[in-house]
Amino acid sequence: MSEAGQYLWWQCGECGHVLQAAEPPETCPSCSRKCEFRNVTCYTPDCGLSGPDPKLMGGNRQPGA
Ligand SMILES: [Zn+2]
Numbered sequence: 001m002s003e004a005g006q007y008l009w010w011q012c013g014e015c016g017h018v019l020q021a022a023e024p025p026e027t028c029p030s031c032s033r034k035c036e037f038r039n040v041t042c043y044t045p046d047c048g049l050s051g052p053d054p055k056l057m058g059g060n061r062q063p064g065a
Pocket residue numbers: 012013014015016017028029030031032033035
């Protein structure tokens with residue numbers, strides 16, 4: 001059984017725009033480019049197991065800041 005409304009979070013590799021969808025879109029709604037979308041869905045209790053994972057999104061985030 002699958003839970004209804006279980007979407008994943010995707011982040012645009014070009015502009016960093018984050019959106020929620022079952023599948024990544026062909027073109028980014030923010031920068032309108034065909035870019036690579038990364039799955040940034042949270043899979044750990046750390047971030048609540050739902051929504052985007054800030055650790056995945058903030059690739060250049062400073063540790064322990
Ligand atoms: Zn974009």
